[in-house]
Amino acid sequence: MLAGVMNLLPRALAVLFCLTWVGPLAAQADTVFLKRGEPLRGRLWEEGDQEVVLNVFRTRVRSVVRGTERVPKKKVKRVAHDKDPHLTFWREAVRLKDGTAAEWAKLAESIASHKRVKGLVRHAWTEVLLRDRDHAAAQKGLGKHLKTLLASDPRFNAALKEKLAAYLATGDFAARETAYKELVKLGETRAFTYLERAVRSSKIPKGRQDKRPLTFRSVETSGTYSLLVPRTYDPLTPTPLVIGLHGGGPAGPNGNLVNGSGESAMGSWFQRHGDRRGWIVACPTANRAPWSRRENDPWIRALVEEMCLSFNVDRNRIYLAGHSMGGYGTWHFGPRYAHLWAAIGPAAGGGRPNLKYLQDTKTGVYCYHGADDGVVGPDRDRRCADEMLRRDQDFVYCEIPVAGHGWPGDARDEMWRYFDVRRLAVAPGRRAKGRFAITQEPLSSFAAKPTKEETRYFGHPGKPPAARDLKTLLADLDAGGGLAIRAVEGLLQLKGKAAASAVAKRLSRKRSQGTRKGAAEVLGAMGEAASAKPLHKVLADDDLVVVGAAARALGGIPSEATPKAWTRCVADLGARFTKRKSGGQWAYPDYERFLSTVGDLVRGTERRKAADGVPALRAVAETFVFPTPRVRTSRRGGQDAERPRRRLARAVVEALAAIGTKDCAPLLKQFAEKPGLGVADEASNALADLKRP
Incomplete structure (x- = not known):
């Protein structure tokens, strides 16, 4: 692990290490x-x-x-x-990941003569000591820090390492409080709140999660993102973070929808590199297009903080990158929040960024563009490159001759290598006043003091979990986002008319989408008959996500009025669907979200398992499945109109099979005769099951 010792030493030393400045350097070339x-x-x-x-x-x-x-x-x-000590050191550090003690010692000695690079030298000597505990030069080089390092770093202290692993696996808060005292005796120097955040972080699944809702500041903003937690993630070790912005643009008749998603960016551009390097990656989906829209500003800032509260992020190694519209977004957010980024990577985009601020803050820029890009021409990025060259700032401009509007592997590989050797530059004093200098050691996001905002959205890391009574759960449901999802889990444990009545009030249009969706899910699980009426009203709502949640929830509530309400809902959605056409076509995001909502309704009929749901299913098939749609799609975005259509067809057939009455036969026969929908075999099998005695 190429992590330094800063995070494993007392706070005073950690601050000292982070503020080990390097003066102004010529740009790296x-x-x-x-x-x-x-x-x-x-x-x-x-x-x-x-x-x-x-x-x-x-x-x-x-x-x-x-x-x-x-x-x-x-x-x-x-x-x-190029003799820049930082880049020379980190390039060698990457190369020497599996190097010998002698090689690391040579690196330490080679940079020792440079001024103000003590943090880098200490890092190198620590790596030497990890390979040879008796290395005399390393012991001498670490000097007064040696004793603390050997006691507080689990890589040297086997007893501490074992106890830390047991601590993370302990489920009881009081037991961890007791265990922490033992850890301190063994040499642990990190705060209790640091380790409690690590416990919280260790519970988040590794791998990729899509459409993850924002939790932090969900009362003020909202959004979903694709998240990659690498297999090698260790909640006790500061880890680099990349924020990846997707391409696309406005969609829908009014331009209020977004073409593109965090999921498309993650799969196309970021996942492979994040996994390979062991970095955390978060790819948000824009609330509006383009990224420079004001709705996206609080969303991006909240996402960065959510990552730093959820994971042990190295604050000195946060990077921003994006392609196409995401390239424009990177040029937008890069200078705007340069104090956050160690480097940025705009690709196939453009803009008029504040290059001076990027230079003043020593924020590295890796810019890529295809010379023959026919979608977003390279002229703006060329002008930026010429200006950065004139300024002699830290940048790379890569323009590949025959690449179109893509993002070739050579350019992406070089961008990640560029990121790998760059660290955040900060300035002493408040509000970043003074001369910026590059940091040399990791700065764990878990080392910060708890704030009121963290306590509100994630709980205080140094206190026992708060009681999850009805009042608290409703407050979390009102907050929306990730808090609402957790509130749903708690509310599902409650029963009774009083609780259902309180939850039903959250269906009001005054509430956020996340709150209303969560309320519908809870009501469906509670199954109180009185909840059907307010859910029926929601079926005519403007918010398709809420409509889908209500339609699905009704499948779990006994009500004779529900089947007709579903049929009316399908008719209403069909009328609205038709009106969304523009130029005789639907925009793919519009098409997908309508079919997703209808799919939720179909799942509701499957849950009910009654023949009175068949008319609604027939209406779904005739309105949304059987007609061949004309949909504007983007090949670059991986859009295929047949995917949501076939997904809906499968849902209808599965619902008919679950109902399993003779009323289902005519519709199943129609599906069996339409092989293009991809469910002909399933429909034929369901028909055969109906004929069996």
Whole structure:
């Protein structure tokens, strides 16, 4: 693990390490001094007997033409390689992940002469000691920090490591309080709240989760995101974080829908790299397109903080990247919140960013564009690259000749390597006043003091869990987002008319979507007959997500009026669906969300398992399944109109099979005769089951 020792030492030392400054440095580049004329600065590709080849825009991708200079060797006076101590160190650190003690010692000695890099030197000596406990030079290099390191770092203290593992696995808060005292005696220096956050974080499943709702500040903003927690994630170790922005654009007749999603960005661009490096990745779905819309601003800020509260994030290693519309978004949020990002990676986008602020804050920029991009031309990014070159700031511009509007693997690989060796720059004093300098050691997000906001949305990390009574659960349901989901789990344990009545009030249009959706789910599970009437009213609501939740919930509530209410709902949705056409076509996001809502209604009929639901299913098939739709789709976004259509067809057949009465036969026969829907065999099997005595 290429983590430093900062997080394992007392807080005073941790602060000292993070504030180990490096003064102003020239931008990271090699220099070719010519016998005549101005020197060339860029990334050296070759230094042969006949010529020297470099790219002035500092990319290493060899297919790049723009900015590539070939200089006859006879015209070259000398070549000076990039000597930036930070980049030199971190490049070697990446290379030496499985290196020997001798190799790490050589690295420590090579940078020891540089001024103000004590944090990097300590890191190297620590890596030496991990490989050779008796290494005299490493012991001497760590000096007064050696004793504390050996006691507080679980990599050196086996007893502490064992007890920490047991601590994370302990479910009882009081037992952990007692165990913490023992940990302190063994050498643990981190605060109790740090370890309690680690316990909370350890319960989040590893791997990919899609459409995860925002919890933090859900009263103020909302959104969903695709999350990747790498298999190697350790809640006790600060971990890099990447925020990935999807492409696409406005959709729907009024432009109030979004083409693109966090899920599409995660699968296309980010998941493989995050998994391979062991970094956390969060890809939000824009609330409105483009990303510069004001609705997205609080959403992005809340997401970053949610990640830092949910996971042990290295605050000095948070990166932002995006493609197409996401590239524009990266140029937008990059300078706007430069104090958050160690580096940014706009790809195939554009904009008019504040490059000076990125330079002043030492925020690295890796910009990619296809030279032949016919969707978003490269001109704006070219101008940005020329300006960054003129400013001699820390950047790479990679323009691949034949790439269209894609994001080639060579460029993405180089961007992640670029991120890997960059750390956040901060300034001493309040509000980032003063000269920015690059940090040298990790800064765990779990080391921060608890705040009122954290307590509100996640609970106080240093106190026992609050009582989950009806009042508390309703307050969490009102908050929406992830809190509402957790509230639903608690409310499902409650029974009775009083609780159902209180929950039913949350169906009001004054409440958030998450609150209303959660309320419908709870009412469906409680099964109180009195809940049917308010849910019937919701079926005519403007919010399709809430309509779907109510329609599905009604399947669990006894009411003779529900089947007709479902049929009316299908007719209403069909009319609204038709009105959403533009130019004789539906926008894919519109098409998908309508079919998703209708699918929830179908699941409600399946849950009810009564023949009186068949008319609603017939209406669904005739309105939404059997007609061949005309839908505008984006191949780049992986959109396929047949997927939601076939998904709905399967849901209808499964509902008919669950009902299992003779009333289902005519509709099942129609599905059996339509192989294009992908459910002909299932429909035929269900028909055969109906004929059996």
